[in-house]
Amino acid sequence: MSLDDNSLKMFQFIKRDALGSINIDPLQTGGKLTDAAKAALLEWGDGYSVCDYCGGVLDLIKKPPIEEFVHKALPEFLGTGAARVTNGARESKFAIFHSLAKVADGKNYVVMDSLSHYSSKVAAERAGLEIVFTKKVDKPEYRISPEDFTEAIEAGISAHGKKPLVTQITYPDGSYGNLADVAKIAKISHEYDVPVLLNGAYSVGRMPVNAKELGVDFIVGSGHKSMAASGPVGVMGVTDADSVYAQNLFQKSAYNKVKEVELLGCTSRGAPIMTLMASFPEIVKRTRPENWQKEVEAAQYFIKRLEDTGQFIHYGQKPHQHDLIFLESPGFFNISEKTKKGRFFLYHELKEKKIHGIKTGLTKNFKISTFGVGMENLKYVADAFEDILKKYDEI
Amino acid sequence: MSLDDNSLKMFQFIKRDALGSINIDPLQTGGKLTDAAKAALLEWGDGYSVCDYCGGVLDLIKKPPIEEFVHKALPEFLGTGAARVTNGARESKFAIFHSLAKVADGKNYVVMDSLSHYSSKVAAERAGLEIVFTKKVDKPEYRISPEDFTEAIEAGISAHGKKPLVTQITYPDGSYGNLADVAKIAKISHEYDVPVLLNGAYSVGRMPVNAKELGVDFIVGSGHKSMAASGPVGVMGVTDADSVYAQNLFQKSAYNKVKEVELLGCTSRGAPIMTLMASFPEIVKRTRPENWQKEVEAAQYFIKRLEDTGQFIHYGQKPHQHDLIFLESPGFFNISEKTKKGRFFLYHELKEKKIHGIKTGLTKNFKISTFGVGMENLKYVADAFEDILKKYDEI
Incomplete structure (x- = not known):
């Protein structure tokens, strides 16, 4: 297209006609900004705003209290030993898959529930992992049972000659809103010495969910989907901060001793993290x-x-x-x-x-x-x- | 920390005291929102706002005109055959490195100018690539010369027994604002049949820069650093849309035929892309x-x-x-x-x-x-x- 002034006007002052409606789109109901988040959006909207206050590590910024949020409030909320803010739940999943894949030999795979969101599949695919799904589930309940995971892990071991790198369970799945028995699935997975990742894109920020209580090793959430934040923004937690999983996920760069490789140094660096923080008190309240x-x-x-x-x-x-x-x-x-x-x-x-x-x-x-x-x-x-x-x- | 109402207030209504000042921070001058972008921020701030209008592929949304922006305006602006919006320049670089690495055998490397930003190094590191840098440059000019690239490519071939996957040049570098002779560097790299990636985090959106005219194969830019957009957001272009580079970078998922693996399906899915679009007319003007x-x-x-x-x-x-x-x-x-x-x-x-x-x-x-x-x-x-x-x- 021609980049003349007149043609370019089409990109400006576009109204969002859905704004005046009651919105029942599953993608939208949990991402609606709180008033506090709207204020944060305006105050911190410029490009790299929070970097004005950065001494080199984004998640260690003291004022605004990003460090307090990322390293104290968020782990407490997620029930994890460590947490980070990312560019979204899918980016969290990719970072976790990628960190597991890079220290494993040969071709590897992940076991996932058959109701997994496409972004989980794409995240595994990008990390070079194959996927073994639990069996297809049927109407009317579309129920994923813990036994489906035993079956899938066994099938994976038969096909690949080794255990999966990780088991992922979608909680709830994004189609039916079913809540699987995560605690039992985690127990099964741990019997094979396989860590468990909880995809909480539709739970973290909407309902009570605690990684430690559920017995999972990783948890991811979506800021724009369920935490009343302006996207793209997500969260990621590791239950045991001293585990080898945490060490690999948060490994520092060989070129820069303070920057984490899987996070490409910095992640959410402006309005998204500030809106996530601003909505957080309301998030804590609504998930009680x-x-x-x-x-x-x-x-x-x-x-x-x-x-x-x-x-x-x-x-x-x-x-x-x-x-x-x-x-x-x-x-x-x-x-x-x-x-x-x-x-x-x-x-x-x-x-x-x-x-x-x-x-x-x-x-x-x-x-x-x-x-x-x-x-x-x-x-x-x-x-x-x-x-x-x-x-x-x-x- | 305790997640009680009173403690949580610390995350809300935080003022940005730098707002009333003249800001000469290199990270901030090019990311200041235009008035049109501020309006977009308010209108499209909620979580996943643009997804209300999505038929399954974010960059093909017709209204708001994201498709027109991503597939027509942006390639024209960057001088590329194809372009995408990403979560930032570093995410663009990682996607490019990763797409090159996944189809190459064994251990590989990239040649980079010695003034490369840490995020370029971390992006290569995350993609499993080693780095051969051009020689250290000295005061007062800290000049990177095209011959430095010949030297580095030769050194890389000696050390690794094969040519690099890609050559990256930072244009300008983020410390001295030096503009290297990219056309000549691209020519040298192409003599070795190695593609060239231009890191334009400080040029795309600030000054005239055109991938095709400079003879580079990939170009990346930063929305929050230099395109007056609310981050995190970046751009990425491939000069030849029919090249094998483009095919690998934009490869579709085996699990979902419309989703691109290196983009994890969707990237910038809310206020960032809308602010990027809203500022774009001003960006076109200011880069004349x-x-x-x-x-x-x-x-x-x-x-x-x-x-x-x-x-x-x-x-x-x-x-x-x-x-x-x-x-x-x-x-x-x-x-x-x-x-x-x-x-x-x-x-x-x-x-x-x-x-x-x-x-x-x-x-x-x-x-x-x-x-x-x-x-x-x-x-x-x-x-x-x-x-x-x-x-x-x-x-």
Whole structure:
């Protein structure tokens, strides 16, 4: 394209039309900034802002209190001996896989639950690792069981002639919001002397989760997905700070004695870390058991409202224990088959009602999140779904 | 630390006291947000904001026009056949090194100028590459010559028994702001059939730079350092989009046919890319030759003002062609030796005058940047330096 002043205007002052809507997109509900984070964003938005205060090691900056956050608050929150801030959960996973792969001989592999997010697979792939998945799971519950991991590890050993470098479990998975029995999976993995990585992209920052209590060795979380931070930003923890896992992950450069190789020296170096910190008090509060319980109840209320119409089937664990909800909707699908607008009718109906988050064109199967949406808005959304079904004579 | 409400308040509403000052820190002058970027920051600050509009591939989002930006505007601007947005220049370099290393056999290495930034070294190290540096350069000019690369490549071939995977040149280097003869270095490297990577963290977004015209194969830039964007964000370009280099760098996942492995599927997924886009029209404008020439003249004016005091020695190319300026200051150093405040006197004197950017405790040698500071402010800073020297009877 021509880089003239007039053409370039297209990149500026773009409005985000989803802003005025109730957003039930699973990617968005946990990443909405708090007021404190919005203030941090404005104050610390310029390029490399925090580097004004850096003596050479980003996570040791005392003022603003990044050191206190990274080395005290975050490990306490994650239940780990050490923690770091990264550019995202996937970057955390890659750093962990890569640090394990570089000290291992030959071709290696990781065992993962079959509901793993694509970014886990790509992170392993980039680190040169093959993947052995647990067996495919089926409707209606799509349940991953601890025994699936025994099976997968055994299959991996048969195929590769050695144990996996690490076991990864997605908690919850990103499709059904199922919470697997991590403690038991960790125990199984440890019986093979294999460390366990918990992908908490949809748990860390939403619900109580503690690496030590669950018995996992690594934990990763997503700042933009679940910690009310401006992305890209993630977190990463190692349960035992003195372990060989921690030593490899946080290994210093041969060229610069203070810079960590897997973090490329520095990671989140501006607004993302400041917004993550600014939202952290609220994150601590919202993940307390009594507050998370309210979110679970809200999710269960929403599922029940939809199921009561007879036009929605909820897949996943029951009673449901997470805000991520996967639905099949025969009613919406029927409408899409007979209306002139076809499969786009739902997007347009919801847009009119200022509800955002179901991907354009989807009607039969979709996932949504109720996190932080609030009972009043959830009632409104459930009413809206009913109204749409009634409008087209489905109920 | 205890995660109680009261303790956690320390992470919120933190003021950035450098904000009201004239900032001459090389890390900061090119990353200051434009007004358009500030508006984008507020509009698109929430977590994963742009993902509301994503059909599965971040850089193919049509509205906001990310596809137009990444696949048309950016390649045109960089002079490359293909480009991507990344989490930073160092992440770009790692992706390039890693993509080259994964298809090469055995132990490999990269040839780098001896003034390379630590992040280049750490990126190579993380990719498992050894480094052969060009010879150490000396004062006053610290000049890297094309012949240094011939020497280093030959030394690499002698030591490793094979040619390097890639040659990297820092343009300009981050200490002296020297601009090496890249075209000639690229030619030399190509004679050995070795591709060339230009680290433009301090050029892309500040001055005219075009990969194709310079004859390099890869180019990387920093959004937060030099493109007026909220970090972490960087850019990466490959000159020949059909080359095997591009194929390896942009290789798709075996697990997900639309996701690129070296980018872990998605990179900059929120405010950073939106601020980068919002500032881009201003970036195009400020890098036009006539505007960059004014910056060079401002830098030369500033150097002359300081040299005229007899208390500053400027190191680096002369006449200087970049806003990065390395200075030795016998005057400030003398003061630090005799004043009670010692080496912290300069920081305090400058703070009082609302000038920020020389690292606390430095007096003898330091680097600054004049980029975008403006003639009026530069006169003020030069006057302030003189006033401080006079106050302590150095001139």
